[in-house]
Amino acid sequence: MSKSILIGLGLVLACAAGAAAAAGDDGAPRLQPLSKEEFSAVMAEARRRYRREDPAGQPWEFLDREKLPRLLDMPEFAATFWTLKQPLIDQAGAWDYFRLDTPSKAQAVWARILPEERINDPVREGQRSAESLHVYYADEKWGKEAGAQIAFLRCLPAAAWRVKHMEPLVWGMKNADWRAGSGPDFRQCVRKQREEVGGISETSPETARGLASATIIEDRLSKFLLSNGCQGKGPDSCVHLLPALVELNPHHAQLPRILQKLEPYFFQRVQDTSLDERETAFLQLVYLTAKVPAVVDHPQAWPAGEMERLLAKAVALDLLLANSQGYNPFSPVGKRIVSPWMALAAMQPSPQAQPAALQQLGRDSASSKGCLLSTEQKLELPAPLLLGYALGKLEREQTSCRALENVKGLSESYVQAATLQALAPLEGLLAFIATPGPARDEVRQALGAKCGDSPANDLWNVCRQLAEEKAALLAAERKQQEIEAAEEKSRLAREKQDLVERQVCSEQMIEWAGGFLRKSRKRQHTEGVTSACKAWPGKEPYTLGVFIYEGQKEEQKQMLVTLIDPTQGKVIASYWTLVEVDAVTRYVDGIKFDTARYFVQPGLRAFGIDVGTYSPRSADGGYGPMRTLYVREGAAIRPILSDMAVSSWRYLPGRAPWENGNSENPDREPETETFSYTIGIAGTRSNAFADLLITRSSDQPKVKATTQLLHYDGKRYPAPQQMD
DSSP states (O other): OOOOSSTTHHHHHHHHHHHHTOTTTTSOOOOOOOOHHHHHHHHHHHHHHHTTOSOTTOOOSSOOTTHHHHHHTOHHHHTSOHHHHHHHHHHHHHTTOOOOSOHHHHHHHHHHHOGGGTTTOOOOTTOOOOOOOOOOOOOTTSOHHHHHHHHHHHHSOHHHHHOOSSOHHHHHHHSSOTTSSSSOOHHHHHHTOOSSSOOOOTTOOOOHHHHHHHHHHHHHHHHHHHHHTTOOOGGGOHHHHHHHHHHHOTTOTTHHHHHHHHHHHHHTGGGGSSOOHHHHHHHHHHHHHHHHHHHHHOGGGSOTTHHHHHHHHHHHHHHHHTTOTTOOOOOHHHHGGGOHHHHHHHSSSOOOOOHHHHHHHHHHHTTSSSOOSOHHHHHHSOHHHHHHHHHHHHHHHSOOTTOGGGSTTHHHHHHHOOSTGGGGGGGGGHHHHTSOSHHHHHHHHHHGGGOOSSOSOOTTSHHHHHHHHHHHHHHHHHHHHHHHHHHHHHHHHHHHHHHHHHTOOOHHHHHHHHHHHHHSSSOSOOOEEEEEEEEOSSSSOOEEEEEEEEOSSTTEEEEEEEEEETTTTEEEEEEEEEEEOOSSEEEEEEEEEEEEEEEEETTEEEEEEEEEEOOOTTSSEEEOOEEEEEEEETTEEEEEEEEEESEEEEEOTTOSTTSTTGGGOTTSOOOEEEEEEEEEEEEEEETTEEEEEEEEEESSTTSOOEEEEEOOOSSOOOOOOOOO
């Protein structure tokens, strides 16, 4: 038994639908209704049948073929709940009450008996999708006529039924796909018609029901188009009924007569409609696509050269539509009805027009300046026509507009040609191969696309030239890559050396030090200020690091001196202290390691940390960085010499800015004397530590160097005395 697609919809809408089903709503004449008693008796019997209370197959007691159409025509029936309608609609299908006279009448019948399904509801202006019609399935008990009507209602795209304010196919072009995306075309949908709920796919088999429906629909469409022409609107429009007929049977015997009757509308009267130039061109392509098989099957019905004229017109329309905004070429399924080229390729055996004629047609089509054909259009064009178009473009503009790469089988034809005669269809390309330039490059690339490593044939040496150029290009690329790799290696080495010289700490080092400080019992303030890192001068792969953090007071900073083992990812020795910040000492931007060979004991090497200082111009003199020496003792690091100046300066006598009138001559550069201090290891020892020899040198030639010896007192070295 057939069932509605949306079984539950009637539960909500049945009561409200009664008023909408008043007699005369669809313009059809009303039949004599049943009496109240007759109606009640039939509906009571329908209720028993739906509940399966009557024996299966039992003849109707109160219903016959004369009463059924009168019953279905009654508003009271339209307002009835769907469960009571179902047995009666199934019986109407079995008695072939539903016939395919015209599309609009078929729609009106179902709109009248199923008002709850809103079958007549049109799409609104601005709406971009059309809802499918919700009608019954024709089960095995339905007659062939009724089954054909159901197939037609289900398989013709929804826009054909729902779009009333404009040409449905044009609406489909501008909005969604004519066939709403993927799915079977009209022919497959009809011929694979199911007798129960379910979808249809490419692999679904054709059915006896579907083949019977296809025969009836083909007959009704051809008769309707011959009698009505293009007078109908909405579902009766010839614009979509013609391709529907051709999809069902492109070899229909009456197709030449139908096309000749409809041609004035598509190429003359359509000009008088509200369609714009692109929409008109679109509809004309629909007509030409339908005409291709008729010209092939019935050449005697047309003047000589009709196919060439048809294709020339198709090319002109394609060029007009190319790259037009608002032109939707549909999906591969929907596009079959608007592509003469697909129709031509689909004919079996393929009745290609003379290749020379198609090639000339392509040349003629290339006269307009610029690249107009879209990629989709190129993929559909016959190879000879597209080749001619490419040749015309190459001759005029030195580019084929990428048409060559879309010529089907071009490269295969080249490498398979064993003789020059076999290359004759391509000889127009030979002239471009001999002349360097963009046209030559494009032609060779298109011909050589299928060369591979060992082409079967290469009569024009295209494959050999491309292989040699490719090898040279690869060699040049390898050379360039080697140069770039060497430059990159050098750059990275310079960056690494720069980082080493600037003693920059990596993010990993900073993270390890910060984690160590947070875990220690020192302070929780780990907001970094500055840092310096340098490789440990010993054999171990350690890294020295000094990290300055904010302190709890504004005038204080935290200093963490570390020895880090990167292989373990942790600090293995450390020293933490608070340092005072003042106008002279620069912990923020002046901190650096000194790893000279300070062997204060055999096997014990000290290292220095220099902290920058600042001396204002108004001072009598000042110091450079201040150096502190540290040694590692197990997990601890401790200072052994603190705050020794690495350099100092002073004004020469009488050369200070404020002396002898110097302030009156601000452009005069004051003269200074600069001293440098170095640490050396003496040959003597104090308390097991080597004595330190401090040497002061002046930049003034006549000033002799002075020295001072520092003795270790068991804990540290004293600060050097001033050497004046």
